[in-house]
Amino acid sequence: MTRVTCDLTVSLDGFVAGPNQSLEQPLGTGGEKLHRWQFQERDKNAAEVAGILEAGAYIMGRNMFAGPGDGPWDKEWRGWWGEEPPYHAPVFVLTTHAHEPLVMEGGTTFHFVNEPIESVLARAREAAGDKNVAIAGGASTARQFLSTGLIDELRLHIAPIVLGSGERLLDGVGNLKLEPLEARGTSLVSHIRYKVG
Amino acid sequence: MTRVTCDLTVSLDGFVAGPNQSLEQPLGTGGEKLHRWQFQERDKNAAEVAGILEAGAYIMGRNMFAGPGDGPWDKEWRGWWGEEPPYHAPVFVLTTHAHEPLVMEGGTTFHFVNEPIESVLARAREAAGDKNVAIAGGASTARQFLSTGLIDELRLHIAPIVLGSGERLLDGVGNLKLEPLEARGTSLVSHIRYKVG
Numbered sequence: 001m002t003r004v005t006c007d008l009t010v011s012l013d014g015f016v017a018g019p020n021q022s023l024e025q026p027l028g029t030g031g032e033k034l035h036r037w038q039f040q041e042r043d044k045n046a047a048e049v050a051g052i053l054e055a056g057a058y059i060m061g062r063n064m065f066a067g068p069g070d071g072p073w074d075k076e077w078r079g080w081w082g083e084e085p086p087y088h089a090p091v092f093v094l095t096t097h098a099h100e101p102l103v104m105e106g107g108t109t110f111h112f113v114n115e116p117i118e119s120v121l122a123r124a125r126e127a128a129g130d131k132n133v134a135i136a137g138g139a140s141t142a143r144q145f146l147s148t149g150l151i152d153e154l155r156l157h158i159a160p161i162v163l164g165s166g167e168r169l170l171d172g173v174g175n176l177k178l179e180p181l182e183a184r185g186t187s188l189v190s191h192i193r194y195k196v197g
Numbered sequence: 198m199t200r201v202t203c204d205l206t207v208s209l210d211g212f213v214a215g216p217n218q219s220l221e222q223p224l225g226t227g228g229e230k231l232h233r234w235q236f237q238e239r240d241k242n243a244a245e246v247a248g249i250l251e252a253g254a255y256i257m258g259r260n261m262f263a264g265p266g267d268g269p270w271d272k273e274w275r276g277w278w279g280e281e282p283p284y285h286a287p288v289f290v291l292t293t294h295a296h297e298p299l300v301m302e303g304g305t306t307f308h309f310v311n312e313p314i315e316s317v318l319a320r321a322r323e324a325a326g327d328k329n330v331a332i333a334g335g336a337s338t339a340r341q342f343l344s345t346g347l348i349d350e351l352r353l354h355i356a357p358i359v360l361g362s363g364e365r366l367l368d369g370v371g372n373l374k375l376e377p378l379e380a381r382g383t384s385l386v387s388h389i390r391y392k393v394g
Contacts, residue, residue: 012353012367012375013367013370014210014211158389160376160377160391161373161375162370162375164369164370164371170209170210170359172361173210173359174359175361178209178357178358179357180357180382180383180384180385180386180387182382183382183388184381185380185389186377188377189377190380190387191380192355192380192382192387194357
């Protein structure tokens with residue numbers, strides 16, 4: 001049975017990005033420190049890194065694909081990930097911008113969809129086959145799916161930093177039913193997996 | 198060497214108490230769910246429960262002793278914990294209310310101190326002997342000690358609930374240097390111990 005997962009890295013005070021997010025600085029001031037665990041401690045966190053990219057289909061918000069604001073939609077933008085993005089699977093980008101699918105190398109195809117999240121999820125489930133569907137972010141997309149009860153497993157990667165301000169993951173998400181399944185960590189991150197609902 | 202520890206239970210969205218805190222409801226709306234792990238899963242969390250009460254001296258804010266607002270200072274108030282509080286050690290209460298020490302049963306004595314936190318800490322260290330000094334709460338007292346770099350080990354107990362509003366632990370605490378020492382959990386709580394500074 002396909003599950004819907006969502007991996008997010010947050011600061012200890014609950015921010016997915018610092019203040020002053022921009023196209024040049026998509027994680028805001030200080031936000032790049034959130035993801036040190038994926039780069040500086042890749043081996044120690046191999047299972048969690050693999051978990052982020054195990055899905056058979058992905059759903060992401062338009063900001064995650066093209067940055068905040070109007071972004072670079074007009075400039076033949078092909079995402080942040082180069083010609084061979086790490087997804088190796090269909091990626092559904094929620095956006096009102098109409099756009100032909102972008103077929104990248106290595107099996108990633110970006111589909112641009114202007115539909116209710118429930119129908120996007122149905123398409124992603126179909127594309128994922130036996131694998132999971134991952135909500136790839138950003139935070140507002142994750143919140144939308146969390147609020148509507150569409151996520152089965154939330155995997156938080158808590159970086160040991162305090163950002164002080166920025167974009168909070170859980171603001172306005174409502175009263176979630178959460179059960180921790182596992183907690184473990186390293187010196188750069190604490191992983192907690194939650195069953196949702 | 199005496200260390201300064203601080204145990205706090207927070208919601209996943211970072212609140213130590215829900216909204217509408219009052220004398221009748223000191224943890225605010227929904228806040229009583231934060232502490233289920235200490236009661237419903239006491240055995241599974243025995244080490245962490247013991248850690249909260251291992252110190253040789255405690256420091257707490259006036260709200261933790263007497264509730265928010267003016268509280269029950271005039272009414273021969275002797276704390277929330279009955280005649281034998283669980284501390285079994287000196288407890289320094291930060292307050293501008295002058296008050297004789299309260300000698301309780303089982304070794305707890307509440308001392309009421311109107312001094313800078315550094316000198317209160319010096320007194321607590323002396324009282325603690327070889328044991329640790331614990332900052333017992335509430336959140337604003339913990340923040341004061343965190344902000345001034347006086348806490349060595351922060352032990353967060355993250356309850357799997359989203360409170361949505363209330364009192365946040367880390368708001369305005371500044372840029373802490375944190376290193377996770379251990380992460381583990383049960384189905385009602387995730388424990389993360391941090392070295393601070």
